[in-house]
Amino acid sequence: MTSLSSIEPAPRGLIDVRPALSVVGVLLALLxxxxxxxxMIDLYFGNADWIVFAGAALxxxxxxxxxxxxxxxxxxxxxxxxxxxxxxxxxxxxxxFGALPLYWCNLNLSLTDAIFESMSGLTTTGATVINGLDNAxxxxxxxxxxxxxxxxxxxxxxxxxxLPLLQIGGMQMFKTEAFETPDKILPRATQIxxxxxxxxxxxxxxxxxxxxxxxxxxxxxVTHAMTTVATGGFSTHDASFGYFDSAAIxxxxxxxxxxxSLPFLLFVRxxxxxxxxxxxxxxxxxxxxILAGLTALITIRLLFNGLPFGEALRDAAFNLTSxxxxxxxxxxxxHLWGSFAVTIFFIATFLGGCAxxxxxxxxxxxxxIVWEDLKQHLRRIVYPNxxxxxxxxxxxxxxxxxxxxxxxxxxxxxxxxxxAVALNLxxxxxxxxxxxxxxxxxxxxxGLGDVIGPSTTFAAVPDAAKWLLSAGMxxxxxxxxxxxxxxxxxxxx
Amino acid sequence: xxxxxxxxxxxQELRLGRVDYASVMSIIGLxxxxxxIAMLVPAAVDLRVGNPDWQVFVVAGFVTTLMGGLxxxxxxxxxxxxxxxxxxxxxTLTWIILAAFGCLPFYFASLKLSFADAYFEAxxxxxxxxxxxIVGLDSAxxxxxxxxxxxQWIGGVxxxxxxxxxxxxxxxxxxxxxQTESSDxxxxxxxRVSAMAGTILAIYCTLxxxxxxxxxxxxxxxxxxLAHALTTLATGGFSTSDSSIGHFQSDAIEWICTVFxxxxxLPFLAYMRYLRGGLKALGEDPQIRLFVILAGCAAAVQAMxxxxxxxxxxxDAIRLSLFNTATILSTTGYAAADYTGWGPFYNAVIFLLMFVGGCAxxxxxxxxILRLGIIIAVLKxxxxxxxxxxxxxPVRFGSRxxxxxxxxxxxxxLFLYLAAFAIVALVLNxxxxxxxxALSAxxxxxxxxxxGLGPTIGPAGTFQSFTDLQKWICSGxxxxxxxxxxxxxxxxxxxxxx
Numbered sequence: 001m002t003s004l005s006s007i008e009p010a011p012r013g014l015i016d017v018r019p020a021l022s023v024v025g026v027l028l029a030l031l032x033x034x035x036x037x038x039x040m041i042d043l044y045f046g047n048a049d050w051i052v053f054a055g056a057a058l059x060x061x062x063x064x065x066x067x068x069x070x071x072x073x074x075x076x077x078x079x080x081x082x083x084x085x086x087x088x089x090x091x092x093x094x095x096x097f098g099a100l101p102l103y104w105c106n107l108n109l110s111l112t113d114a115i116f117e118s119m120s121g122l123t124t125t126g127a128t129v130i131n132g133l134d135n136a137x138x139x140x141x142x143x144x145x146x147x148x149x150x151x152x153x154x155x156x157x158x159x160x161x162x163l164p165l166l167q168i169g170g171m172q173m174f175k176t177e178a179f180e181t182p183d184k185i186l187p188r189a190t191q192i193x194x195x196x197x198x199x200x201x202x203x204x205x206x207x208x209x210x211x212x213x214x215x216x217x218x219x220x221x222v223t224h225a226m227t228t229v230a231t232g233g234f235s236t237h238d239a240s241f242g243y244f245d246s247a248a249i250x251x252x253x254x255x256x257x258x259x260x261s262l263p264f265l266l267f268v269r270x271x272x273x274x275x276x277x278x279x280x281x282x283x284x285x286x287x288x289x290i291l292a293g294l295t296a297l298i299t300i301r302l303l304f305n306g307l308p309f310g311e312a313l314r315d316a317a318f319n320l321t322s323x324x325x326x327x328x329x330x331x332x333x334x335h336l337w338g339s340f341a342v343t344i345f346f347i348a349t350f351l352g353g354c355a356x357x358x359x360x361x362x363x364x365x366x367x368x369i370v371w372e373d374l375k376q377h378l379r380r381i382v383y384p385n386x387x388x389x390x391x392x393x394x395x396x397x398x399x400x401x402x403x404x405x406x407x408x409x410x411x412x413x414x415x416x417x418x419x420a421v422a423l424n425l426x427x428x429x430x431x432x433x434x435x436x437x438x439x440x441x442x443x444x445x446x447g448l449g450d451v452i453g454p455s456t457t458f459a460a461v462p463d464a465a466k467w468l469l470s471a472g473m474x475x476x477x478x479x480x481x482x483x484x485x486x487x488x489x490x491x492x493x
Numbered sequence: 494x495x496x497x498x499x500x501x502x503x504x505q506e507l508r509l510g511r512v513d514y515a516s517v518m519s520i521i522g523l524x525x526x527x528x529x530i531a532m533l534v535p536a537a538v539d540l541r542v543g544n545p546d547w548q549v550f551v552v553a554g555f556v557t558t559l560m561g562g563l564x565x566x567x568x569x570x571x572x573x574x575x576x577x578x579x580x581x582x583x584x585t586l587t588w589i590i591l592a593a594f595g596c597l598p599f600y601f602a603s604l605k606l607s608f609a610d611a612y613f614e615a616x617x618x619x620x621x622x623x624x625x626x627i628v629g630l631d632s633a634x635x636x637x638x639x640x641x642x643x644x645q646w647i648g649g650v651x652x653x654x655x656x657x658x659x660x661x662x663x664x665x666x667x668x669x670x671x672q673t674e675s676s677d678x679x680x681x682x683x684x685r686v687s688a689m690a691g692t693i694l695a696i697y698c699t700l701x702x703x704x705x706x707x708x709x710x711x712x713x714x715x716x717x718x719l720a721h722a723l724t725t726l727a728t729g730g731f732s733t734s735d736s737s738i739g740h741f742q743s744d745a746i747e748w749i750c751t752v753f754x755x756x757x758x759l760p761f762l763a764y765m766r767y768l769r770g771g772l773k774a775l776g777e778d779p780q781i782r783l784f785v786i787l788a789g790c791a792a793a794v795q796a797m798x799x800x801x802x803x804x805x806x807x808x809d810a811i812r813l814s815l816f817n818t819a820t821i822l823s824t825t826g827y828a829a830a831d832y833t834g835w836g837p838f839y840n841a842v843i844f845l846l847m848f849v850g851g852c853a854x855x856x857x858x859x860x861x862i863l864r865l866g867i868i869i870a871v872l873k874x875x876x877x878x879x880x881x882x883x884x885x886x887p888v889r890f891g892s893r894x895x896x897x898x899x900x901x902x903x904x905x906x907l908f909l910y911l912a913a914f915a916i917v918a919l920v921l922n923x924x925x926x927x928x929x930x931a932l933s934a935x936x937x938x939x940x941x942x943x944x945g946l947g948p949t950i951g952p953a954g955t956f957q958s959f960t961d962l963q964k965w966i967c968s969g970x971x972x973x974x975x976x977x978x979x980x981x982x983x984x985x986x987x988x989x990x991x
Contacts, residue, residue: 067533080882081880123795126751136850165877166879167879167882168875168879248753339922339927339928339931340919340922340923342928342932343919343922343928344919347915347919370904370905370907370908371908373904373905373908374904374905374908374909375902375907376901377666377898377901377902377904377905377906377979378905378979378983379983379988380664380898380902381577381581381663381664381665381979381983382577382578382983382986382988382989384577384664399897399900399901402897402900402901402904403871403874403875403888403897403900403904404735404875405904406868406871406903406907407868407871407872407875407876408906409907409908410872410907411872412869413911420841421838421841421842421845424837424838424841425838429837430837430840430841431928433841459564481875481876481879484876485876485879487879488876488880490877490880491880
């Protein structure tokens with residue numbers, strides 16, 4: 001194997017983390033600038049917290065700027081290993097600095113709570129520790145929504161520009177041929193992120209407008225639009241969407257949650273004048289089919305509960321879309337719909353949306369790939385001598401992608417089990433531990449049961465469990481491998 | 494080979510003809526005959542203690558032998574051809590039909606089980622699961638008790654032969670890795686079966702006999718020793734008492750049981766190699782290594798938890814942790830103590846271990862150590878590739894190269910296993926079981942373990958309170974799990990029959 005490592009293009013040895021730090025610096029400066037928005041809102045409403053936001057913004061911009069200035073200067077290319085370090089470092093740094101306003105504001109959150117809330121925001125999870133959102137200062141509410149919105153945008157750019165090049169967990173299927181080498185990550189990210197941001201902003205504005213027309217206040221409309229398109233799930237009310245109790249608003253939310261969990265590159269394709277690609281995409285089709293199937297099951301279950309058809313469909317569609325896309329809005333305590341519905345919700349938690357969107361979980365394309373593997377295996381069993389080619393989206397599916405997807409799913413389930421057992425050890429009951437682990441690594445938001453169910457918050461969970469859940473959210477968001485490789489000695493040699 | 498052409502476009506000579514039912518029926522006839530003759534053992538036992546059930550066994554034995562004999566006699570001339578599709582059909586049908594005949598004594602005996610209960614019990618026996626619907630084993634007639642043990646023993650040796658001689662040829666879910674060096678890749682299944690069955694049976698009988706003697710010396714009655722030895726080696730778990738191994742209240746018996754459960758969940762190929770190459774050959778098997786590491790870690794975690802949480806003393810904690818690791822990993826399902834009350838952490842560990850199972854090539858069920866090893870090897874390769882995208886990293890399990898089609902097969906199996914688990918749990922849930930009972934019933938039947946979790950089907954409970962529908966679902970899940978899912982599923986593909 002030693003002879004093989006000599007073809008390695010990138011020099012081994014100690015990693016130069018400076019390029020990574022400089023990117024982190026730029027991102028931090030942007031985050032700091034973004035904090036001025038809630039500062040202005042608090043100032044407008046006359047809330048004293050504006051000083052907290054301004055101060056946090058100053059510190060964040062300062063640290064980010066210093067990082068950028070001291071670490072810049074190198075060429076605009078980074079190696080593969082630097083990309084891994086950069087991705088993980090960027091999320092960690094943004095979470096820590098994003099927690100500053102939450103820690104200092106007049107809600108008096110503990111450091112654990114602030115980090116949890118910030119992590120839940122940036123990873124677009126939507127699990128909250130704050131009780132009494134209805135009376136919370138508008139600056140904080142806006143900041144939470146903004147964090148999810150930024151997190152969502154970050155995910156899309158990462159999923160489209162970075163992860164395919166890192167070749168993890170089958171994401172290499174989404175590599176566009178033009179950019180194949182890691183040193184193109186930065187230019188590629190800059191180029192693609194422009195288009196994606198445009199789509200993202202457009203969708204958010206459309207969503208906000210629709211909410212406004214359907215009867216939300218301006219503030220609610222904007223914050224909810226940001227968390228809907230990001231498939232985040234933070235709300236400005238404790239009762240989440242149940243507060244509005246409007247079928248129109250729920251249908252708008254369903255539509256935009258769906259849009260948020262479709263591959264954003266296909267939206268870019270639409271702008272480029274190829275709208276048919278969206279419906280020709282296997283992933284989109286399967287995702288919609290699974291969602292429709294599960295919604296039908298839940299609707300039927302609710303009909304048995306005696307709900308009229310319209311209401312059953314509305315409740316089922318909204319809550320299931322919210323869970324499967326990893327958003328986490330709730331209109332009703334679906335944990336009370338009977339154990340059959342609960343099981344479906346639990347399974348939907350894992351499935352997730354499409355790759356290249358803001359949604360999370362195992363993701364539809366991986367399910368398609370294991371299904372193709374299974375089909376090929378069965379074909380081979382019946383006809384041992386025939387050669388069968390598996391395909392994904394019309395393209396042949398290489399075996400190494402299958403292996404990557406298989407590894408991902410195995411790790412995902414193993415991580416889920418480990419996290420659940422660890423949560424269990426911190427004293428949570430079995431249902432809370434299981435659903436907490438699932439909801440954290442799938443970045444959904446609410447769990448099941450009395451402690452962390454859709455109608456409660458994570459405030460009652462012990463601190464150790466909050467740290468575990470925060471770690472779970474980050475690992476799930478970064479597709480496990482991005483973080484896992486950092487713990488492999490060979491990576492650092 | 495015509496490469497990319499779809500299968501339907503393959504030339505006629507490459508396509509398979511009609512399925513040869515005659516040879517399938519003839520072999521099943523032989524096996525059913527054997528089962529019928531085996532029913533004479535419980536008949537003799539019942540006759541000796543004067544239980545009227547002996548008549549049931551004699552009649553059932555007669556009917557079974559007759560049916561098997563007729564099936565064999567009418568079709569035996571055709572028994573020349575046994576290829577891939579016949580082997581699939583044969584494997585699945587054998588288990589379904591043997592369970593059907595094996596349940597006759599339960600149905601007609603003085604216990605008065607319903608047909609669903611009787612079939613469940615027989616399927617649980619034939620698949621070496623060990624879930625039971627009978628309450629009051631301590632006062633049950635000895636004939637029935639020994640019959641349950643014999644069913645498991647036959648099911649155990651049957652699955653080992655299938656796993657070593659048939660499945661590698663069928664390439665089900667990565668099982669081709671079990672191919673022995675001597676056996677070629679030909680599709681001649683029958684000669685391989687007859688070549689291996691003798692050795693396997695000899696090893697199996699020797700181990701059973703050793704276990705029997707050990708139990709007897711440790712204080713069991715000869716009858717109990719025989720019944721438990723039969724079910725220990727089959728990793729089955731049927732006991733002669735409602736409180737299972739816990740009935741004996743003996744540390745020695747629990748240790749013996751632990752040792753033989755571990756022994757029974759090692760690959761029988763390794764024993765064959767041991768006979769030729771000594772202990773070194775045993776330690777070189779990558780499956781055994783991984784199994785020992787996993788079992789050691791699992792037992793250590795459990796023991797530490799039990800000691801730290803002050804549930805029991807050191808010696809008890811170590812013994813019971815090892816016992817429970819062995820009974821769950823080997824998918825036996827004996828219980829020495831009711832762990833339901835030992836805290837959610839302990840139960841979570843047990844739940845996770847249920848999925849894993851023992852080594853492939855033994856009578857243990859579950860995902861199997863072989864597949865776990867392959868998944869870990871693929872994972873390692875993927876990680877190496879992430880770090881060095883241009884390196885070449887072959888997937889290896891032990892010293893053997895894992896080919897891509899094996900990895901794909903394992904991937905498909907893992908997906909199916911998890912999907913089957915979710916679907917069975919969901920369906921059981923729909924029929925009215927609570928969450929933990931449905932989840933653990935699903936995994937315990939698919940992995941052929943035996944007891945579940947929770948108050949109903951936990952180590953101290955039985956499946957008796959299940960409705961008939963739930964029992965049929967569980968019987969189906971046991972069959973699916975025992976035959977590695979794909980063997981059964983392949984029969985439902987239309988293309989299989991063309």
